[in-house]
Amino acid sequence: MYQPVASREVRYGDLDLWPTRLKTGFWAWLLHRITGLLMVFYLFLHIIVISSVLWGTGSFDAVMDVLKKPVFAAGEMLLVSAVIYHGLNGIRVILFDVGIGIKNQKALFWAAFALAVVGFFWALKVFWPLIFG
Numbered sequence: 001m002y003q004p005v006a007s008r009e010v011r012y013g014d015l016d017l018w019p020t021r022l023k024t025g026f027w028a029w030l031l032h033r034i035t036g037l038l039m040v041f042y043l044f045l046h047i048i049v050i051s052s053v054l055w056g057t058g059s060f061d062a063v064m065d066v067l068k069k070p071v072f073a074a075g076e077m078l079l080v081s082a083v084i085y086h087g088l089n090g091i092r093v094i095l096f097d098v099g100i101g102i103k104n105q106k107a108l109f110w111a112a113f114a115l116a117v118v119g120f121f122w123a124l125k126v127f128w129p130l131i132f133g
């Protein structure tokens with residue numbers, strides 16, 4: 001049977017969201033926003049890049065040549081981490097919304113963060129030849 005976990009005040013206190021205290025919950029919240037906006041930015045960029053084919057295959061190839069630069073591979077590694085963190089932390093936030101895991105919010109943040117770091121190194125392995133030849 002569903003039981004409300006706690007009062008609203010207790011729940012917010014447990015999540016450590018208060019910006020001036022700079023605790024784990026706040027950093028989790030901030031990183032969620034940064035990664036969310038990063039993905040929106042990437043999505044726009046992706047649509048623009050793909051649309052370049054409308055100006056002819058020459059334009060598309062020219063854009064693709066620019067995207068071969070190491071800086072874009074580095075950006076994509078960060079994107080892999082951002083997607084993993086945002087997705088997992090999103091599930092963490094949704095669980096809190098239904099009253100699950102609030103007391104373990106720190107551990108859940110570090111689990112999401114650790115998997116995002118693993119994703120970064122996995123992407124580094126994949127992109128290594130593109131960056132360093």
Ligand code: HEM
Nearest residue numbers: 032033035036037039040043086087088089090091093094
């Ligand atoms: C597994 C996939 C995803 C899950 C589970 C997820 C979950 C969530 C949740 C729960 C929130 C609200 C957080 C809160 O109220 O504190 C949120 C916010 C947001 N998400 Fe996602 N999300 C996912 C994928 C994406 C993708 C693909 C994008 C962008 C292309 C995105 C962009 C955003 C943005 C911009 C916000 C608002 C951040 C803000 O309030 O400043 N999300 N997401």
